[in-house]
Amino acid sequence: MKKKFLMVFIVIVVVMTFFTPSYAKNTVEFPEEDSTELQYQDMIMLFLGSHIDQAISDHYSFYLKKDPIVYPYQIEVKKVKRINEFREFHFVIILEVTPVVGPHITVxxxxxxxxVSPTIPGKVKLLKFEHLETHELPPVWMHLLKKKPSL
Structure with a gap:
């Protein structure tokens, strides 16, 4: 009797494992090896991390009860542009970020x-925040929603 119960239990667990929908998305492509460019991008993320977190918190606080997190590997440097002339220390940096809640559920x-410029107080200023996509939360995480974001 115990063996039958154990077999039925194992079959149920295996079936549930393969047929339960997953809400995790692989939205990040990881580089295969380190490079100078990647090192520079990672340094930019360290410098801008708190500013990114603040911008994300400000935007999503209207929609979520908990602030999402942006991991450095979920930030893509789209463009870095030097303003004015060669060797001027005034830049515009364009980033795409993918904030997450809980176990890396993208929102x-x-x-x-x-x-970024030495003439700006604090040296960093957010020029523009643009919400590109809204990702649906799984049913188990819907309790975090205040209201649904719109594009």
């Missing part, structure tokens, strides 16, 4: 445009 995709 959207956003574009952030920062201006």
């Amino acid at each position: 959207g995709k956003d574009k952030l445009i920062f201006e």
Whole structure:
């Protein structure tokens, strides 16, 4: 009797494992090896991390009860542009970020445009925040919603 119960239990667990829908998305492509460009991008993320977190928190606080997190590997540097002339220390940096809640459940995709210059107080200024995509939360995480974001 115990063996039959154990077999039935194992079959149920296996069936549930393969047929339960997953809401995890592989939205990040990881580089195969390190490069100078990747090192520079990672340094930019360290410098801009708190500014990115603040922009994300400000936007999603209207929609979510909990602030999403943006991991450095979920930030893509789209463009870095030097303003004015060669060797001027004034830049515009365009990023795409994918904030997550809980166990890496994506809530959207956003574009952030920062201006970085020694003449700016704090040296960083958010020029533009653009919400690009809204990702549906799985039913178990719907309790985090205040209201549904719109594009």
